[in-house]
Amino acid sequence: MTSPNSVVAGARGVMEGLLSDPRLHIPDEIAARAQRDVTFVGNPDPFLPVPFRIAEALAGLKGVEAAFAGAIAEQRGLSPGKAAIDVEQSALFMFSTFLARINGKVPNDPSLTHGGRPVKDTDIHHSFKNRYRQLATNCYRTKDGRYYYTHGSLDARATMRILGMDPDRTDLVETKDILQAYGEAVGKFTAAELDEKIQAAGLPGAICLSVDEFLASEQGKAIADAPVYELTSAPGPKVSWPAIAPNTKPQALTGIKVLDLTRVIAGPAIGRGLADHGATVLRVTSPNLPDLQGIVPDLHAGKYSAYIDLDAAEGRETLASLVRDADVLIDGYRPGALERRGFGRDAVRKLNPSLVYVRENCYGWRGPWAGRAGWQQIADAVSGVSARYADKLGHPGEAIQPIFPSADYGSGVAGLVGTMQALYERARSGGVFDLDVSLCYYNLWELSLGLYDDAVWERIRPSAPVRHNWDVVMMLGGVGPSLRAQRPSLFTRDDFWQVLPAPTYGPEGKVRILRPVVKFEHLPVLVSKGPSQNGDDAAAWPASST
Template identity: 35%
Template sequence: MANSYDVQAEALRILEDCLLADQRLALPPNVREACKKVKFFGDSKPFIPTPCKITESCAALSALVGGLASAVASARYGIELQNIDIDTDKATLFIMSVMLPTVEGTSFLQCKEIRAALSEADIYNMDKPIHRQCTNVYKTKDDRWYHLHGSMNAGPTMRMLGVAEQDVTTEVAQKIYTEEVAKWDSTEIEKTANEQFLQAGTVCNTVEEFFASPHGKIMSEEPLYTSTPIKAPQMKWPSSEPGHKSLAGIKVLDFSRVIAAPVASKLLAVLGADVLKLSYTGNPEIDILMVDMSTGKRDANVNMKTEAGKAAFRSLVKDADIVIDGFRPGALEKLGFSSAALREINPSLIYMRENCYGFKGPLADRSGWQQISDCVVGISWLQGKFLGLDEPVVPLLPNSDYQTGLIGAAAAIQALLARTKSAVTFDIDFTLTQFNIWYYRLGQYDAEQSAALIARNPGFSVRHYDEMTSLLAKSYKGLQVSRPGLIEREDFYVHMSGKEWGVGDMKVLKPPFDLEVSELEWSVPSGIRGRSKPEWL
């Protein structure tokens, strides 16, 4: 790789030029001052085999969250702006932290007690090959690549294709879907999936196709996140105990699943917020995500489709500072809780929405996932071409999910700070597609840098048919080659009790930023769904 390229210098450029200097984000002067105390360090060269600046962007966004947290701590406690350390290696691991929890030194995936508890959330048995391979990239009749998606219940997509329930291997399942998707025109299957069967799915666009599309033209004009001010009573910071925790006493109601929105609330939790996640045991979850995503949060079993569940939600909203909504666009509103309705309950509430496509444009109402946004915007084609393939490959890690979570956390902290300065609150939109557009515009590695990055990952090979579970496994294995010992670094992890899972000592990855003074702590250990009462502490 060209000796002149430096990961830390590029992360600083992104922080200064692509975040702090973006006037549309309206970051206040004290946050820009706080970010002057950021220090980036770590491996000076990239090591994840991807064309986009995955380490640099995550490090920059982590620095922004740290800067905002420092500004809040200074305002709350009268302390000086503190040093913020960003280890770019740890920031890179953050993007795959879902894979990293351990139980007494062994991967949580090998823990029988945890796997048994997780299986209860996999209501539709998505680990079964015929279900798992329903979410993958296949070629259509008109020679386009299409990302089929089975969500957390493959049944509707299987019915659309006429695929029967059956016990087959992964290879046979892929062959079945390859044959069935090949019978469809790409436009027809995308329309049928999204409009008739209400299932996510998209043609894999090139970047050029996306920006030329009606949706791309609209979303390309949007900032990284959108904060709409709404008049509301000015708020004071809650009283708090020692530790200078930036968000101590802040109450966050997490109504979301999967990764992006839950990452935002997990980051708010490590800064001291009381995060209560609302789940329902009648709804499925992606089981392997739950250990990481439940860290720092209490979890209450609430069925929002019942009057009792709605009453519990209203009671919680009354005293909440933030509601994070990560379900299909309009789902919460259909239950009677629009932004306006929420403000009737709590005028100062910060209401945050996260989705795939964005909240403007012709595709705004579609359901979606990280892989869908990656394919819509064209990031998957960039990944495939980078690897020397004439096919799209979904980016190797849940990158846009985790980095969108960082964006949500930053927007939330900024809004909390603004509420204490004037009579205002906010509606906040943060989306996978807004991130992917910004991410692409940061630029990609040049030919020399790309060649060096490929050389740093000898033997690494993925194809269009590697879905996220396979991509994670291969990326994990690849890191042990390109960066031996990195995943095992003891100083990157924090210990916590495994009692909520019925196990012993657990370790999870620390947050991707370190603050010199303010304590960073997940005071609530990871645990099963429904273990908490639907009430604030």
């Protein structure tokens, strides 16, 4: 009899639940293919130190991804064979950004700026260069005994000033002293007072809510019934798959062109997944915008990367030209940002009526908070994930951020699956497709899968004394080593990891990243090139894609 706590069995159950979800409108032939051709393998015992079924959730989504990839391959005359999803590799995928290495070093190692080609400094507002500014992003207790997640975003100065913290202060260097200073600053406000100031300034930040509190809020009510992704369509013509050039080893999405206008993790994960299946992905950002350099090795692998300034007429003309030839556009910016620059859904459809338009945000696309700024930590705080984690750790009433950005990566895979569904339907029956994904959609869906029972939780719970004001750096240091101790072989398996040439990091530059999780018998799913840093490539479709 299969254990109810088997990750392998749980992943299949998640996949079957997705396939039968009437809100997703997954075609019957895809469901049949998934049941017939997708298997889940690997050690069935949970090992990630969280009570949520995050490994099952991710692996189940990957199963649906495999079903669509196989069906698309057959549409194109290819024979993919059966697919396998390793649940342990799926678990690693949940924090693969933290595991990537550049020339054997972590992506933010300062020595990488010396010798060869330097790492580009995209932290233009110095929000990550010292612990003082880093800890503007963290959870702190308010005057009324609640907890608030402040977020410095990519420019911590505005949040710091609201808290009365001088951004240029240099005397606070020890983490314990910095935490005390922030704790005192946040403790001067009630949660409602601080939230009013943060939201009035248009900054990310949230009162930490329980699941029940969120579902009782107007925002929670607005999205309570949302599926893990929302795909809508209107009548439109069929669009044939691009011709596959001779003497190539085709993949499911070979020839598909994707404009990736995203930052951080969730949005880039959509584009990275499409690149894994052979799409040509051109990431577009601006030299005037801050960015996270640390995600580049993992989430920019397989992509090209160009600079375009959308605040300049020339830049808007360049992007319009790219849109005309694109199949997919991914918008990961704050709701309204691209609309204000002339590249919202209605505007780009005048340039390219068959474009699949993908949007990713924090709170969801309905409700009074839909336009708010947000990050993974904000979604966890507001949706009740952090409160539930604290409760399971024996600290009821607190809010503790889990170490894994599961909503980031999970939303990325949800966006990938929805995009593949749109492309499949566009080629099979025609149509114009819009796709919405959200960190809070994902969190509510993941919470609906339930928690591990107490016996499993007692075995996997972290031994480190984590509390509400442990930020991601402290979590990685306190919890990370135990993961390697539990399953050391996972971090060295050749079939899980790959090393790619990365000349952007010097003549002998190399990156080590996690391989794609989906594996077919006969159809390649692979990272075809090392990552480009921001602005490395021309703002044009590569010759190989035309």
